[in-house]
Amino acid sequence: MSAPLLEVRNLSVVFDTPAGTVHAVNDVSYTLHDGETLGIVGESGSGKSVHALSMVGLVPCPPGRIVSGEVLFEGRDLLKMPERDLCQLRGGRIGFVFQDPMTSLNPVLTVERQLMEPLLRHRNLSRSQAKSRAVELLELVGIPHAKERIRQYPHQFSGGMRQRVMIAIGIACDPKLLIADEATTALDVTVQAQVLDLVRDLKKRFGTTVIWITHDMGVVAGLADTVQVMYGGRIMERGPVGPIFKTPRSAYTWGLLRSLPHGEARTQRRLYQIPGQPPNLLDSQQGDPFAPRNEFATPRCFHEVPPLVQVPDSTSGHLVAAWYDLPMALRARQEKPA
Amino acid sequence: MIRYLLTKILEALIAVWGVLTIVFFVTRIIGDPAALLLPLGASAEQIDALNAQLGLDRPLIEQYITYIGQVFQGDFGQSFQFGRPAMQVVLERMPATLELSTAAIILGTLIGAVAGSIAALKKGTMAELIVMIFALLGQATPVFWLGIMLILFFAVDLGWVPTGGYGTISHLILPAVTLAVFVCSSIARLLRSNLLDVLKEDYVRTARAKGLMPRTIFIWHVGRNALIPVVTMIGIITGELLGGSVVTETVFAWPGVGRLIIQAIEAKDFPVIQAGVALIAFIFVLINLAIDLLYGLLDPRIRERR
Numbered sequence: 001m002s003a004p005l006l007e008v009r010n011l012s013v014v015f016d017t018p019a020g021t022v023h024a025v026n027d028v029s030y031t032l033h034d035g036e037t038l039g040i041v042g043e044s045g046s047g048k049s050v051h052a053l054s055m056v057g058l059v060p061c062p063p064g065r066i067v068s069g070e071v072l073f074e075g076r077d078l079l080k081m082p083e084r085d086l087c088q089l090r091g092g093r094i095g096f097v098f099q100d101p102m103t104s105l106n107p108v109l110t111v112e113r114q115l116m117e118p119l120l121r122h123r124n125l126s127r128s129q130a131k132s133r134a135v136e137l138l139e140l141v142g143i144p145h146a147k148e149r150i151r152q153y154p155h156q157f158s159g160g161m162r163q164r165v166m167i168a169i170g171i172a173c174d175p176k177l178l179i180a181d182e183a184t185t186a187l188d189v190t191v192q193a194q195v196l197d198l199v200r201d202l203k204k205r206f207g208t209t210v211i212w213i214t215h216d217m218g219v220v221a222g223l224a225d226t227v228q229v230m231y232g233g234r235i236m237e238r239g240p241v242g243p244i245f246k247t248p249r250s251a252y253t254w255g256l257l258r259s260l261p262h263g264e265a266r267t268q269r270r271l272y273q274i275p276g277q278p279p280n281l282l283d284s285q286q287g288d289p290f291a292p293r294n295e296f297a298t299p300r301c302f303h304e305v306p307p308l309v310q311v312p313d314s315t316s317g318h319l320v321a322a323w324y325d326l327p328m329a330l331r332a333r334q335e336k337p338a
Numbered sequence: 339m340i341r342y343l344l345t346k347i348l349e350a351l352i353a354v355w356g357v358l359t360i361v362f363f364v365t366r367i368i369g370d371p372a373a374l375l376l377p378l379g380a381s382a383e384q385i386d387a388l389n390a391q392l393g394l395d396r397p398l399i400e401q402y403i404t405y406i407g408q409v410f411q412g413d414f415g416q417s418f419q420f421g422r423p424a425m426q427v428v429l430e431r432m433p434a435t436l437e438l439s440t441a442a443i444i445l446g447t448l449i450g451a452v453a454g455s456i457a458a459l460k461k462g463t464m465a466e467l468i469v470m471i472f473a474l475l476g477q478a479t480p481v482f483w484l485g486i487m488l489i490l491f492f493a494v495d496l497g498w499v500p501t502g503g504y505g506t507i508s509h510l511i512l513p514a515v516t517l518a519v520f521v522c523s524s525i526a527r528l529l530r531s532n533l534l535d536v537l538k539e540d541y542v543r544t545a546r547a548k549g550l551m552p553r554t555i556f557i558w559h560v561g562r563n564a565l566i567p568v569v570t571m572i573g574i575i576t577g578e579l580l581g582g583s584v585v586t587e588t589v590f591a592w593p594g595v596g597r598l599i600i601q602a603i604e605a606k607d608f609p610v611i612q613a614g615v616a617l618i619a620f621i622f623v624l625i626n627l628a629i630d631l632l633y634g635l636l637d638p639r640i641r642e643r644r
Binding site: 089103118166 | 539541544550558562563636637
């Protein structure tokens, strides 16, 4: 396999707040290959968004602070890069699509201006070239009457259309890597499906590498090659979509999958819910962050952080951080793995 | 848009009419001008005669109707003191007020905008602290005291500028600075808090994610959104200053509208008070309209609602 496009090593991010230090991202390491789509799943506060934003200097600092780690993008460490060079990468080689296009687009500037900005910044285009490229982009993301609509303001677009505009901005300069942070969360299901189709289509056409951050397992199943489940600022489990959905090895992944509504489950029993509350990241952690909510936790889980290691009898690349053996524990309880 | 403008103009007319009415009745309460205009010891007959001459002996309602009727023809009556049309007397003082307020607004806005931006961008540093302390002091210092202190120091001790009066640029400096201190403090404080709010907005993060230069982000994405409330404040302050800054004009013997109105009140010169207040009300209304239109330019969402 070729050299990875993105390599994150031991990334830790904290926030200094009046109440204390919040450990938002703890020792996260992974690699992402060219053309791969990585789905990062986790609940609010799992560190999934913060880790992605911190890679490219988008976490406000202070209060945010990167404590340790390396983020190699095409071989260069983003965390050591001067702001000027990072500026060149952002919007150019690395595109972003943010959550809630209602607030992520500037209300007082036309869509045209917001779409032309990255083009004028990163591409050597004249204003008129940028203008026609902007119209092309709007057409590409499926906005009808792009020529007329481009002169409108964000509030004149519907939620789904605004998200499309956001995506057009993200892909404006043909980025090598597209990071989408909860890009479909604010949309209703039909619009979400349309946007996902659009992203799949763009991936196919341009071979873009995608990091798709979401809390929705369903979205990941339909879009990603690799899934990475995060909890309490750590990676709990990571691997190809198939094995993760079929035989999850982390109790947290298992819980997430069980809480999805299935066809038969809908009528037969109440939806599963993971007991307890998300962890308070203010305290420095001891052990597996999920242990207090984990019915399969072993005594070791509470005082020692499990390393993220290859699952012995699963597909290569299926990694899990757990001291317990989930399939065995489930067999002991006579339950199906998912 | 035309409908919007017409509504606004109608509203403005009603506001001006309301002000005219209030001023008319309030002036009638403050006393008897004839007694003041005539030398001490004038007989009751003489006072009655003057009242009849000025039209002050007629019933109040009749006076009011005549007055409103005349105002709509642009006639504010003759000044009791000067014996000339009241509006003419007021308008003669307008250039001085205009000069002073324009200078104060421009100076105050420029300094306030820079100081407010520095305070927001350098949040948590010494620079922010210094700016904010000066802004607080500037806003809290009474204008008359500041004016007198400036006169004592720069005019009396150093002798750099005249103590008061009107005519040259050097006469303008102290009163303009006195007013600008207040203007710039208010603007700096408001702009800082707006900028800090806008800097937290998601669309600013989007702008940064596009890799835009910090200057572009500040001017187009942060500044423009933070300016909208500041525009209102500049408008209100402009209205106040154009109405004549009574205290400053008095301290610096500046022959503006504010000082004229104070003199007219002392002399119970009803027509001049009425003309002066009417003019101020008119200016206020005009500026409000201008702000409304400017809002539309700055924020398309407001433009659309019209």
